[in-house]
Amino acid sequence: MTFSITVTPSGRQFNTEDGETILAAGIRQGIGLPYGCKDGACGSCKCKLVSGVVKHGPHQEKALSAQEETNGFVLTCCGVAQSDVTLESRQVAEEGAFPIKKMPVRVSGMEKASSDVMLVQLQLPAADTFQYHAGQYVEFLLRDGDRRSYSMANAPHTQAQKPSLELHIRHMPGGKFTDHVFGAMKEKDILRVEGPYGGFFLRKDNEKPIIFLASGTGFAPIKAIIDHMQHEGIDRPATIYWGGRRPADLYQAAWIDEKLAAMPKLSYVPVISDALPEDQWTGRTGFVHLAVLEDHPDLSGHEVYACGAPIVVESAQNDFTAKAGLPAEAFFADAFTSAADKAGE
Incomplete structure (x- = not known):
């Protein structure tokens, strides 16, 4: 079954497919809801349920406590609508947000900035334009289906000179991906990324410090x-x-x-x-x-x-x-x- 999701106060509406989380449906349809980890761990997507029924998948207590759920809060990243739903949530992207793409990237540079931080340059496909807001992130698509998220450290305007991404990757000893980055990964390796994701970008509607x-x-x-x-x-x-x-x-x-x-x-x-x-x-x-x-x-x-x-x-x-x-x-x-x-x- 499909259900209608209404986001207040923006008034934006979108539909969820059977079993689809609210956040995934919103991202798929260009609706900018706040989120971070997408795994029920950080609580960035927490918002108020105004009406309707939402069933949660696995998540951590620190992201949404039982009391918060009783008080009418939901996590859109692991919440699945069981009826038409109205949420109260900040709109973080305008209609027509940048499309999310899957792309092959080539490792074009690796530089150790400190003992445990690697600056990684990724060359993007020259024939395809990748648009994002400064502050957003991409996800590496690993062979086993896992994902790892890293923010772009270069601003979007740099794409005009050289279609590439700069990422800052800290070594987490024992980490499946970062052990690879600090071990076997080398220049010219091909990886796959998906993005842009995230609502972390500059708001331009005021002049506050x-x-x-x-x-x-x-x-x-x-x-x-x-x-x-x-x-x-x-x-x-x-x-x-x-x-x-x-x-x-x-x-x-x-x-x-x-x-x-x-x-x-x-x-x-x-x-x-x-x-x-x-x-x-x-x-x-x-x-x-x-x-x-x-x-x-x-x-x-x-x-x-x-x-x-x-x-x-x-x-x-x-x-x-x-x-x-x-x-x-x-x-x-x-x-x-x-x-x-x-x-x-």
Whole structure:
């Protein structure tokens, strides 16, 4: 059976096929709903059920608790409509969003940015245009059917010179895909990707100052957004807060210095949580989201774009809204949910 899904307050409507999740149906029909992991692990797609019946597949308690489900919240990534449904959810893409494509890509460059971060360049098919918003991600389609998600670190306008993607991949020891990236993978290898995915991109409907919050390789999509801002002449005041355990984790300091020189309204606050004496670190220390609160006790007039480890993103969202007055609708996030996170490990 097919059911009709209505999204308020935008009024957009689409249909689900038998057994299809609400999110999958929305993506298939170009309806921009918020989401992150697509596996019931991060909670980014959580929204209010206004009417109708939704049955959930497997998901983690932290993404949707039993109490939240009782209170009428659903996860669209693992929720299947059992009737016509009305949801209350932010619309994150306009009608006519960029089409999702499957493409072969060729590894054209590999550079170690630190001991555990690889900058990977992927050459795209020259005859096919790939469109995306700065901040979105692609998924690698692995041979066994598994998928791995990585954000594009280059802005869309760079496609005009060279159809390619830049990805920042952190080595997760024992990880099926990252062990391959840091082991057997080599230039000229052919892989398959699908995208673009995600609702993490710059909103252009206001001039509010921006806080960019990154942990580790969560810097990648923020890099793309900043490059896009420069290209488009968007001069909103913006501050990058980038957190890592050790100074080497902040692996693109030179790129940031170039942007600071070229963009007068951009500033940068690096934050290290586990500096050792040999690091000779004299900058900010502690948790990166707490550094934001120290500098901005009132965030009511800001927008925040946060990307990184789920614990960092969740802590920032909770504290910024509860303690600093950030409106919930002004927090945009993309949590890097690993395969271990999705498995509940």
